[in-house]
Amino acid sequence: MVDAHAREVRVAVLMGGRSAEREISLKTGAQVSAALEAKGFGVVEVDTGDSDFVTRFATSDCHVAFICLHGRFGEDGTVQGLCELLDIPYVGSGVLASALAMDKVMSKRFYRAAGIPTPDFFVLKRGEELDTGAIVATLGEKVVVKPANEGSALGVTIVHEPAELAQAVGVALTYDRTVLIERFVEGVEVTVGVLGNEHPMSLPTIEIVPEHEFYDFESKYLPGMSRHIIPARISEGARAECERLAVEAHLALGCRGMSRSDLIVSPDGAVQLLETNTIPGMTQTSLLPDAARAAGMEFPDLCSRLIELALEPRT
Ligand SMILES: Nc1ncnc2c1ncn2[C@@H]1O[C@H](COP(=O)(O)OP(=O)(O)O)[C@@H](O)[C@H]1O
Ligand SMILES: [Mg+2]
Secondary structure, three states: OOOHHHHHOEEEEEEOOOOOOHHHHHHHHHHHHHHHHHOOOEEEEEEOOOOOHHHHHHOOOOOEEEEOOOOOOOOOOHHHHHHHHHOOOEOOOOHHHHHHHHOHHHHHHHHHHOOOOOOOEEEEEOOOOOOHHHHHHHHOOOEEEEEOOOOOOOOOEEEOOHHHHHHHHHHHHOOOOEEEEEEOOOOEEEEEEEEOOOOOEEOOOEEEEEOOOOOOHHHHHOOOOEEEEOOOOOOHHHHHHHHHHHHHHHHHHOOOOEEEEEEEEOOOOOEEEEEEEOOOOOOOOOHHHHHHHHOOOOHHHHHHHHHHHHHOOOO
């Protein structure tokens, strides 16, 4: 269905860019553009990997930007800052929330301050000595090593025994100068999408079942490498808790428009929050669109709802 007001709204779809997730972003951007066009919006696609993209964007005469960029230079507050400078409203979180959510160490500090449970962790900066003994004593032998600022599970290693720790840290350090070493949490992995600005609502909880040991890059993006199960096979109480925590995380980081938090539900029903994505995958088969569909919102409706939220005045 074409929205009546959409005809007057021109949307710049920012896509591509320079992050490790460029290919995913191009796919997201193409599908968002098509959905917005189907809704009747005017669409201008801008590849932020092009050297003249700032001029193209600034002179595109668009009313709003739909940022389809994942990872650095897009999901991290930088492009949001550019939109602020150009005075162009944009879909999703502002500069601060985007930067906070992108940084897994900073966001965990905010979760803790807000009473949101998140696995215990160590932080290691490039050049600092790795104290394997202290890490094993605090977190146990099985840990997860990740770069502080990256997405799509790039540079993430599940470490099963202390002897593997140094190499995993080395891998993560090739992506970022700060590395997060986190306690491994056994359980059912779920993700919860959240929509809204000041009064956000959660979408149905999705259970993720990867073919590999964890939800790595291939599980995320290759067809058939993971299954999305709605409703998640967890207790009613745990499901409600996941949805409550995802909304709390959205509010704690100050997100707008949309977010999607990843969580793990332990066999005893305890829930821990891993991270919050401010620009989750937005192809038709990605997790947030799947959750929206389960709530009765088709992909084009979701895209136009996000434009509406972006144009809502800030309080
Ligand atoms: N502490 C943990 N315990 C168990 N599994 C984890 C943990 N941290 C991450 N994982 C696994 O690694 C995947 C990627 O980690 P995540 O923190 O979501 O980073 P990103 O998706 O940004 O790369 C998760 O989806 C999950 O499968
Ligand atoms: Mg994740």
